Amino acid sequence: MAIIYTYPTKTNPVGSDLILISDSADSNKTKQVKVSSLPSSGGGSVSSVELSLSGIAAFAITGDNPITSSGTIILGTTGGSAGQFLDYQGNWSTPAGISSVTSANTAITVADSTTAPVLTSVAYSGGNNIGHVPTGGSGTTYLKGDGTWGTPSGSGVSLAILNEGIDITAAATSINFVGSGVTATAATNAVTVTIPDAFVIEDVQYSVAVSKGDALYISGPAHGSGRPTVGIADATAQQSGNEKYPVVGLALADYSSGEGKMIVTGILDDFDTNSITNPLIGQPVYVSNSGSTGDTLTGTKPTGTDVIQNVAIINKTGANGSLQVSCIGRTNDLPNLEQGKIWLGDANGVPSALTIGNNAAVLTSNGTTASWQAATSSPVTSYSNGLDNRVVTSTGTNGINGESGLTYDGSALDVAGSITANAGGSPGTGAIRGAFKSQDNTAGASTTLTFPDKNSTNRTFVFKNGLCTSAT
Numbered sequence: 001m002a003i004i005y006t007y008p009t010k011t012n013p014v015g016s017d018l019i020l021i022s023d024s025a026d027s028n029k030t031k032q033v034k035v036s037s038l039p040s041s042g043g044g045s046v047s048s049v050e051l052s053l054s055g056i057a058a059f060a061i062t063g064d065n066p067i068t069s070s071g072t073i074i075l076g077t078t079g080g081s082a083g084q085f086l087d088y089q090g091n092w093s094t095p096a097g098i099s100s101v102t103s104a105n106t107a108i109t110v111a112d113s114t115t116a117p118v119l120t121s122v123a124y125s126g127g128n129n130i131g132h133v134p135t136g137g138s139g140t141t142y143l144k145g146d147g148t149w150g151t152p153s154g155s156g157v158s159l160a161i162l163n164e165g166i167d168i169t170a171a172a173t174s175i176n177f178v179g180s181g182v183t184a185t186a187a188t189n190a191v192t193v194t195i196p197d198a199f200v201i202e203d204v205q206y207s208v209a210v211s212k213g214d215a216l217y218i219s220g221p222a223h224g225s226g227r228p229t230v231g232i233a234d235a236t237a238q239q240s241g242n243e244k245y246p247v248v249g250l251a252l253a254d255y256s257s258g259e260g261k262m263i264v265t266g267i268l269d270d271f272d273t274n275s276i277t278n279p280l281i282g283q284p285v286y287v288s289n290s291g292s293t294g295d296t297l298t299g300t301k302p303t304g305t306d307v308i309q310n311v312a313i314i315n316k317t318g319a320n321g322s323l324q325v326s327c328i329g330r331t332n333d334l335p336n337l338e339q340g341k342i343w344l345g346d347a348n349g350v351p352s353a354l355t356i357g358n359n360a361a362v363l364t365s366n367g368t369t370a371s372w373q374a375a376t377s378s379p380v381t382s383y384s385n386g387l388d389n390r391v392v393t394s395t396g397t398n399g400i401n402g403e404s405g406l407t408y409d410g411s412a413l414d415v416a417g418s419i420t421a422n423a424g425g426s427p428g429t430g431a432i433r434g435a436f437k438s439q440d441n442t443a444g445a446s447t448t449l450t451f452p453d454k455n456s457t458n459r460t461f462v463f464k465n466g467l468c469t470s471a472t
Helices: none
Strands: 018-023 029-034 059-063 073-077 108-111 118-121 183-187 190-194 200-206 215-220 229-232 249-251 258-271 284-287 310-316 321-326 342-345 351-354 361-365 370-374 382-384 390-394 399-408 413-415 446-452 458-464 467-471
Touching: 200 249, 249 321, 351 370
Parallel strands: 200 229, 382 399
Antiparallel strands: 018 029, 059 073, 108 118, 183 190, 200 258, 215 229, 215 249, 249 258, 258 321, 284 310, 310 321, 342 351, 361 370, 390 399, 399 413, 446 458, 458 467
């Protein structure tokens, strides 16, 4: 048989558990018994139970105390009176009383601060004092700074708030002033709203999505609200009725199609001028021929058939630049002109472009207007012996020749040969007047001039060394 301490221990035995015993009545033979069959006479017992309170006067014990067999012990209170309280030691005590009551400000006063304090709220009396709202007043009065009630000055008539003619007073709790350059200040019970005259901003209806600064033109009928319908402008010349100009304003911000605003005159702030070619401060800005959002402005003056419209001047360059906007709703009266064309006014004083004539045409005036006409004579087709100062003579219907013996430098006419005066169409019947100089510098050479007299008789004069040596 194993040693007893080698067996495991059961913590909570039950009545059906078995226990090995040595039977003293049967020669100490080993036998088993159930726990439930063990006799109870072998255990201890309690003879009495008693509750005792020491130094706690507020409680009393009644009932069966002590309990020797069975019974009930009752614990209850005893003594005490109104105004007393149970202290931490379990005894009845009387409070010592409030020693003092004070007020932190003048809104509440304290009377008899030690025994029976009375707290009183004080009405507001004006100035820096504090207190409760005084009695009096009504729905049409207000509390003044001196603590009295007053009636507002004025007629007391309500002011209606209108949005483009629609009364929104019932739904409004405040008035908000918005818009570029608009400011509102309050001073001396008055609100002053300042709207700069330099800004003209209009409500519009966008037919397409636009970017801030896009050039705009009237693209269709006005919206039902009266707002003009606008689209993206384009400087490209179009057939009549399809033009996308003149520009009437620039987009004030990025907008989807629908309601928005445009600036007509004034400063457009926070505009990225890097989208403009070579932006410089003071540079004029024109409408481009792109026709695409974000690319409607250019710093280069349009050429060719593109229309010219200056819509702004750069005030500040960079991503946060600004433009001085001025959209007057018209392009230049005289746009760019194609090569070879000229401006010609009509009977109403309106200029139009006159297309260049053909190769042989001549611009001809009829005394009222001008036009290209065919030449009435044959043009010169040949020119020979052309040198400086030579006098040109005809060599036929359409040819000319530079005469080597006849030159003119602007002051003297040089003739190599004879001079014949012609009067009335007959050679030798004219007259020559003026100073004559021989160009023959050969020693002993002479110059002979022959002139007809009034009777057509030739008279000959011989000059030598600057002197007339003979006359016949």
